[in-house]
Amino acid sequence: MAQRTRRPLIGVTxxxxxxxSGAWAGHDAVSVNEHYVRALREAGARPVIIAPQDxxxxxxxxxxxxxxxxxxxxxxxxxxxxxxxxxxxxxDPERDAFETALYRAARRxxxxxxxxxxxxxxxVVAEGGALHRHLPVDLPGHPTTGxxxxxxxxxxxxxxDLALALGTRxxxxxxxxxxxxxxxxxxxxVARHDSGLPLAVEAERGSSVLGVQWHPEIDGPSGAxxxxxxxxxxxxxxxxxxxxxxx
Ligand SMILES: NCCCC(=O)O
Numbered sequence: 001m002a003q004r005t006r007r008p009l010i011g012v013t014x015x016x017x018x019x020x021s022g023a024w025a026g027h028d029a030v031s032v033n034e035h036y037v038r039a040l041r042e043a044g045a046r047p048v049i050i051a052p053q054d055x056x057x058x059x060x061x062x063x064x065x066x067x068x069x070x071x072x073x074x075x076x077x078x079x080x081x082x083x084x085x086x087x088x089x090x091x092d093p094e095r096d097a098f099e100t101a102l103y104r105a106a107r108r109x110x111x112x113x114x115x116x117x118x119x120x121x122x123x124v125v126a127e128g129g130a131l132h133r134h135l136p137v138d139l140p141g142h143p144t145t146g147x148x149x150x151x152x153x154x155x156x157x158x159x160x161d162l163a164l165a166l167g168t169r170x171x172x173x174x175x176x177x178x179x180x181x182x183x184x185x186x187x188x189x190v191a192r193h194d195s196g197l198p199l200a201v202e203a204e205r206g207s208s209v210l211g212v213q214w215h216p217e218i219d220g221p222s223g224a225x226x227x228x229x230x231x232x233x234x235x236x237x238x239x240x241x242x243x244x245x246x247x
Contacts, residue, residue, distance in 0.1 A: 004238075006046070007044055007045055007046035008044070008045045008046065008065035008066060008231060008234045009045075009046050009048060009063070009064055009065050009066075010040055010045045010046065010047050010048065010064065010065060010066040010067065010068055010230070011047075011048055011049075011050045011056075011061070011064045011066070011067045011068065011102070012032060012036050012037065012040065012047045012048065012049050012050065012068045012070060013032070013049075013050050013052075013067075013068065013069050013070050013095075013098070013099050013102065013119070014030045014031055014032040014049050014050065014051050014052065014070070015030075015031050015032070015052065015070075015072040015073065015092060015095050016028045016029070016030060016031065016051075016052055016053070016092060016094070016095065017029050017031035030049070030051040030052075030053070032049055032070060033070065033071070033217070035215075035217035035218050036068060036070050036116075036217050037049075038217075039216070039217040039223065039224065039227050040068065040227055042224065042227070043224065043227035043228050043230070043231050044231055045065075045066070045227070045230075045231060047068075048064075050102065052092075052094050052095045052098040052099075053094075056102065056105070058105045058108065058109065061102060061105040061106055061109060061111065062105075062109035062111065064106070064111050065111070065112075065234045066111060066112045066113070066114070066230050066231075066233070066234050067102060067103070067106045067111055067112070067113045067114070068113075068114045068115075068116065068119065068230070069099050069102070069103060069113065069114070069115040069116065069118070069119025069120075069122050069123065069211075070116055070117075070118070070119055071116050071117035071118045071119065071175070071215060072092070072095065072117075072118045073089045073090055073091065073092050073095070073118065074088045074089040074090075074091060074118075074177075074178050075091075075096055075118065075121050075122065075125060075131065075178065076088075076091040076093055076096055077131070077133050079096060079100075079125045080125055080129070080130040080131060081130075082130075082133060085133050085134055087133070087134045087137075087177065088133070089146075096122070099119070099122045100122055100125070100126045103115075103122055103123055103126050104126060106207075107203075107206065107207065107209070110206060110207035110237065111207060112207055112208040112209070112230060112233040112234055112237060113207070113208070113209045113210070113211075114210050114211075114212075114226065114227070114230045115209070115210070115211035115212070116211075116212060116214075116215060116216065116217065117174075117175065117176055117212075117213060117214065117215055118176075119211060120180070120200070120201065120211030120212055120213050121178060121179075121180070121211075121213075123187070123201065123209060123211040124180050124183055124187065124201060124211065127183070127184050127185030127186070127187050128184035128185050129180065129181070129182045129183045129184045129185070129187070130181045130182045131178045131179060131180060131181055132178060132179045132180070132181045132197075133178060134177055134178070135176075135177050135178070135179050135197070136177065138179075138181070139179065139195055139196070139197055141194075141195040141196075142179065142193060142195040142197050143193075143195075144174045144175065144176055144177065144179075145177050146175065146176055146177030146178075147177075148175070149173050149174070149175045149215070149218070150173070150174055150175065151171055151172070151173060151174075152171070152172060152173075152174045152193055152199075152214070153169065153170070153171055153172075153193065153194065154166075154169070154170045154171075154172050154191040154192070154193065154199045154200065154214070155168070155169060155191060155192050155193070155194070156168045156169065156170060156190060156191045156200070157189075157190040157191065160190035160191075160200075160202055161190075161202055161208070161210065161229065161233075162190045162191060162200050162202065162210060162212075162226075162229075163190075164229070165225040165226055165228070165229040166222055166225060166226070170191075170222055171222075172199075172212075172214035172215075172216075172219055172222065172223075173214055173215050173218055173219050174199075174213055174214040174215065175214075175215060176213060179197050179198070179213065180197065180198040180201070180213065183198065183201060186203050186204040186205050186206070187201045187202070187203060187204070187209070187211075188201065188202060188203075188204055189201055190202045191212070197213070198213070199212065199213045199214065200212045200213065207233075207237065208230075208233035208236075208237070210226070210229070210230070210233075212226065
């Protein structure tokens, strides 16, 4: 079999941030935390940033080898039929719609997906699930409040791809106050916190989908293992695809 001559091309979703100072104060910037880019590069991938203001066709998304849905602002609760709360971070409906569409297109083309924090939540809601809007009220035993990064223990399902990368127990860095309440579609919960909150999901069928409620891009070796597992999923997809079926 021919060896790959280029790094896998991985789409990385960006958000929009209003610049607060300087000559362009008040203008919006496309924004993505550099940790994602560095983590993917270190895993051997070629990250390409996808801006919410852009439009990618299904054919263009199918050209990606993988997709990372990054962390960021809260999802608008209207997406699962609830009202907004005063505790919500500033919503970004354009980004919600853009990432949901990207995720669905990636699934249609069997492009492996890694969802991180907000990215996990996009996956869950895109599949018809629902979120807790504010964990300090909905699940007071859960330690993350969204105010600062917090170390939490994740209990990982032994029979999961996540356990192959992390083992069955991992300490991870989380930073969220929305959280998974109900999972639908072909997702299954593969990690939880002691509070009962789901911390990771995988897809049961089709291409690789992993969503984690924490931030592997700042979690050192255990985080690097998750980006490497995305590369492994990409490799498996390539070697199992009929010749000529991948773009
Ligand atoms: N919605 C807040 C979660 C934080 C994050 O995704 O980085």
